[in-house]
Amino acid sequence: MSQKSLVDELQQLQLAVELIELGARLQVLETETEISRARLVKLYKEVRGVSPPKGMLPFSTDWFMTWQPNLHASLFHGFYRRLRSQGVPRMDAFVKAYRFYLEHVGEEEPVLALTRAWTLVRFFESELLDLATCQTCTGHFVIHAHTPSHDYVCGICQPPSRAGKTAARRKAREQDMQREALAVKLG
Numbered sequence: 190m191s192q193k194s195l196v197d198e199l200q201q202l203q204l205a206v207e208l209i210e211l212g213a214r215l216q217v218l219e220t221e222t223e224i225s226r227a228r229l230v231k232l233y234k235e236v237r238g239v240s241p242p243k244g245m246l247p248f249s250t251d252w253f254m255t256w257q258p259n260l261h262a263s264l265f266h267g268f269y270r271r272l273r274s275q276g277v278p279r280m281d282a283f284v285k286a287y288r289f290y291l292e293h294v295g296e297e298e299p300v301l302a303l304t305r306a307w308t309l310v311r312f313f314e315s316e317l318l319d320l321a322t323c324q325t326c327t328g329h330f331v332i333h334a335h336t337p338s339h340d341y342v343c344g345i346c347q348p349p350s351r352a353g354k355t356a357a358r359r360k361a362r363e364q365d366m367q368r369e370a371l372a373v374k375l376g
């Protein structure tokens with residue numbers, strides 16, 4: 190980082206701290222900043238008080254297609270798209286969108302962890318994932334790229350039968366999410 194200005198370096202450190210606080214794995218930080226691995230490990234320990242977990246990110250695109258993750262991923266990506274369309278820089282938009290998502294779902298352990306949200310953005314960027322418009326609610330939902338989507342119906346409008354067994358409280362929350370997804374679409 191010797192070539193970079195102090196302001197650049199400070200901004201990168203700030204981003205790294207923010208990402209660590211939100212639960213980022215080391216691989217996210219290594220990809221999105223130019224800070225050395227050794228410094229990132231040190232930073233991680235300072236912020237979280239523990240060493241970063243080891244190992245590769247196990248995520249595949251399939252996880253985003255399962256029922257509940259798909260709703261959460263679609264909600265998060267709606268926030269992200271809206272911010273990007275307003276000209277917010279990529280990583281700023283990412284962090285903001287993730288904070289919106291956390292505020293919205295209000296859970297201690299969100300379905301979509303930050304590293305998964307980041308993986309989602311990367312899958313879109315490498316065109317492994319795409320969006321489909323639900324024919325019933327007209328919300329936008331995450332699908333595999335290059336799959337037919339003209340008659341797509343989302344997981345809220347057509348939940349799998351096992352989802353019918355979940356609590357009414359959960360259902361109410363999904364309906365909230367649907368309204369939010371629509372607001373994102375119209376916003």
Ligand SMILES: [Zn+2]
Pocket residue numbers: 323324325326327328342343344345346347
């Ligand atoms: Zn729908």
